[in-house]
Amino acid sequence: MQTFSSNFLNWDVIQTYLPDLLAGMWVTIKLSAIILFSGLLVGTCLALVRMARLRLLNAVIIVFVDVVRALPPLMLMVVAYFGLPYLGIRLGGFAVACIVLASVLSAFTEELLWAGLSTVSVGQYEAARSTGLTFLQMMGSVVLPQAFGLIQAPLASRIIATTKNTALASVVAVPELLSQANTAQGYSGNASPLTAASLGYIIILLPMVLAARRLERPREAA
């Protein structure tokens, strides 16, 4: 017991590395914010483009979505970080993590939203069009709110999973929370920074998990 607390709950060690851990937490928050924003936005745009039902474009979207969903994000990240320089594309770890994780989120968002869109009845589109709304007005005010309402629970899970996946950026040298904790553990020979880091993840993710739980509650009967 004594060994456990000195190795995992050592306040002196945590205090020494606290500034690094806080800096890492800030990077994790920035990374998450950028990935969530761009992933949801791109995913929504892909679903809207897919609605135009242009055969070639849709095939491209479907291949992209399926491939990106099938591959482990860690692999995508490693390949992009170490492979792209050979093609003359040099991106920093932060950029690679953003692009890869946002792409993965956009693929899941597109697929969920596409399912949501197809359950919005044709009558909704017709009512909106018959009152003179343009395509974008119709989507923005009538169709997307309903589609997002239908998929909010699975989408919330995806958002949580994506936020946790920012820890993968540690393998491409992004100084985010897990990476900082690992470094601190290496220097100190003590696992307590990892304990502190997990507390950091809980601070970031618990509010999201609680919000998702609210969404997953069965809605009041119609």
Next chain:
Amino acid sequence: MPRDAVSHVVTQGPAQKVLELRGLHKSFGPLSVLRSIDLIVREGEMVFLIGPSGSGKSTLLRCCNRLEEPTSGAVLVEGQDILGPKVDINQVRQRIGMVFQSFNLYPHMTARQNVTLALRKVARKSKAEADVIARRMLDHVGLSDRIDYFPRALSGGQQQRVAIARTLALEPRIVLFDEPTSALDPELVNGVLGVMRMLRNEGMTMVVVSHEMRFAREAADRIVFMADGEIVEQGTPNDIFGAPRHPRLREFLSSVGTA
């Protein structure tokens, strides 16, 4: 008492043409569902489209605001050909209201928000203006006490009246009704028909696809009978119900039990 078809047409000459269809054709692939339809609807007229299912009534109605694209022919709204390449159809659609069989209210919005959406986005009214109009329109259809209700908390008849208010709010020149009472429980039909009767008395121009034969007989200025994508016979309710000429019409009327 069936009304005379010309009773409220202005005495000095015929009223203005609000809607005119010229040689309208519509096919879905090899199937031709509308064939050379010619129809004129004048200001203040209430025209009923009747006929067996699959005769093209709803398709005809939906061609009038281009929810369906006609294959050929012309659709004129107040003299303007709305199929032309330079036509802003969203502008035109403000002048052609449409009421649907299944109401199609936006379920995530209250009655008031359903009415104000197009007022804000299409007619570009301010929020305050749109709210005033919504209040007035919902009051007009007898729902002033349901303004902030969501559709799921309203009966079918109330939902359809909200849908009518949503359409009227844009001050259309003509309203198209696509089987407005077909999805309603029998005891809720009269509320909706009452609103339509009121609109008729206010001089609203209307084209109605309906199976409510008694209502058609009582309220219509003109009845158009369609079969197999063509207009087979048209006339006043007295002509159509009292002295049907075409065998298809007689057959139809006896099948719906009004012969």
